[in-house]
Amino acid sequence: MTNRFKIPQSVLVVIHTLAAEVLLIRRVEPDPAAPPFWQSVTGAKDTEDEDWALAAAREVWEETGLDCRPGGPLQHRLNDWALENVYPIYPRWLHRYAPGVTHNTERVFGLLVPEVCEVTLAPREHTHYCWLPYAEAADLCFSPSNAEAVLQLMHLSVVGREQRV
Helix, strand or coil: CCCCCECCEEEEEEEECCCCEEEEEEECCCCCCCCCCEECEEEECCCCCCCHHHHHHHHHHHHHCCCCCCCCCCHHHEEEEEEEEEEECCHHHHHHECCCCCEEEEEEEEEECCCCCCCCCCCCCEEEEEEEEHHHHHHHECCHHHHHHHHHHHHCCHHHHHHHC
């Protein structure tokens, strides 16, 4: 049996409306005493050469059922923000990566949806979801890079720019 390690390249997709309401999903936490872990859609590339946008669309589909894959109804609403974060991998997850890998590169995307909508969660990964105004969503995010990405909705005028598209 070969051991398959996670690739230290991931996507973060901030799903939002024009009114800057942001979708957050609560991660399954094996430790019931741990605080809730709220986040945007995230996930690692399946292969090192997987296109960032395809990885983002795949993760959105897997985690929410929203279809921004090529040919999907939201395909043209997935926006690469051309932002990358490099951060140390949390010690509790280092075992998922090859020996010596300590940092992850995360590419940030936005997905503009027409309005707050129902999503279909992957039950092995997430237990709940909520839509919140962007500032409240940023406060609830577990990851600092996720919180900063949510705040980018206003700092980069992403909502206004996507509205004109």
